Amino acid sequence: MKVIDHINQAAGRTLVSFEVLPPLKGKGIEALYKHLDPLMEFKPSYINVTYHRSEHVFKKRADGTFEKVIVRKRPGTESICAAIMNKYSVDTVPHLICGGFSINETEDALINLRYLGIDNVLVLRGDAAKNETAFDPEPGGHKYASELLQQVVNLNAGIYLEEDLKGTQKTEFCIGVAGYPEKHFEAPNMDTDLRYLKAKVDAGADYIVTQMFFDNEKYYAFVKACRAAGINVPVIPGLKPVYTKKQLTVLPKTFHIDLPNDLSNEMLKCKTDEEVEQVGTEWLLHQSKDLKKNGVQVLHYYTLGKPHVIANVVKEL
Numbered sequence: 001m002k003v004i005d006h007i008n009q010a011a012g013r014t015l016v017s018f019e020v021l022p023p024l025k026g027k028g029i030e031a032l033y034k035h036l037d038p039l040m041e042f043k044p045s046y047i048n049v050t051y052h053r054s055e056h057v058f059k060k061r062a063d064g065t066f067e068k069v070i071v072r073k074r075p076g077t078e079s080i081c082a083a084i085m086n087k088y089s090v091d092t093v094p095h096l097i098c099g100g101f102s103i104n105e106t107e108d109a110l111i112n113l114r115y116l117g118i119d120n121v122l123v124l125r126g127d128a129a130k131n132e133t134a135f136d137p138e139p140g141g142h143k144y145a146s147e148l149l150q151q152v153v154n155l156n157a158g159i160y161l162e163e164d165l166k167g168t169q170k171t172e173f174c175i176g177v178a179g180y181p182e183k184h185f186e187a188p189n190m191d192t193d194l195r196y197l198k199a200k201v202d203a204g205a206d207y208i209v210t211q212m213f214f215d216n217e218k219y220y221a222f223v224k225a226c227r228a229a230g231i232n233v234p235v236i237p238g239l240k241p242v243y244t245k246k247q248l249t250v251l252p253k254t255f256h257i258d259l260p261n262d263l264s265n266e267m268l269k270c271k272t273d274e275e276v277e278q279v280g281t282e283w284l285l286h287q288s289k290d291l292k293k294n295g296v297q298v299l300h301y302y303t304l305g306k307p308h309v310i311a312n313v314v315k316e317l
């Protein structure tokens, strides 16, 4: 079932959805099931599975020189989605990125998703590869999420890359895109970022899911700015717990977001990461309750290795 249908049929209820990473190569899918098992009692409407492109790394040879090799640490997004659907009878949303894909490979991936019975995709540009300073599209690939979105929209209209194919089947993907309550780090300003976000929605995105934020006021201001810009699709908040002191610097650096004063002060007072986790759980619960009270349609949790924190929060909700 499509994400947008879940939302439309919720009849005022606040839904929950979870986001997981594919297991590290060599770990096996059981590690992921162990992560998901404690969360399934909360009946998520759908589960997102992130996409991780391959990286170039330098491997030392016996003679002391280095060899450039390509490694993919977390392969399998599409098949993991199918496996989760099969095991838990829950809808899944694979993330699909521009980085590392030619448009032909993207089309093949979308055809595979269709064969697997997956109704949803979250289309993203992806970040720069680890050894690059800026995002560099694959030769013959997409530069922006909007271009990838257009390819999915075309396929939904039965338009494949071989335009002369006759009697083609239309796909029916529900399409999500990313939005940034604190602005995407490359955008010169919020207005410009919103203009590009609107272009994604006008081109056919069914909903927006946000980057994590720790101050709900930023989310509410973002939704207001979206509505003022003529963006009228659901804006699903992305929520993440803090659980280590290291995150005080890692989160702003990696995701270009701020942590509110009250939260960072509480974290700084903690002596152990267990205490930080307690602060993070309470903060996330407070955020979630406030969003629910304000009629937010879906709470989307980035579970990232901390399913028990998310479970404690959703249980309290």
Ligand code: FAD
Pocket: 049, 050, 051, 052, 053, 095, 096, 097, 123, 124, 125, 126, 127, 143, 144, 145, 146, 178, 179, 184, 185, 186, 187, 192, 193, 196, 209, 210, 211, 212, 238
């Ligand atoms: P875009 O919409 O293409 O925007 C990128 C930048 O370009 C923005 O600054 C925008 O303002 C600007 N822009 C957009 N269109 C144009 C245009 N036509 N001309 C000029 N400028 C333009 N990354 C992964 O690798 N895997 C994942 O699974 C993943 N999941 C994510 C899930 C969520 C909910 C979010 C918020 C992010 C996720 N990311 C993931 C990270 C994401 O790929 C990065 O944030 C990336 O830098 C931007 O992706 P985007 O889809 O927002 O890009």
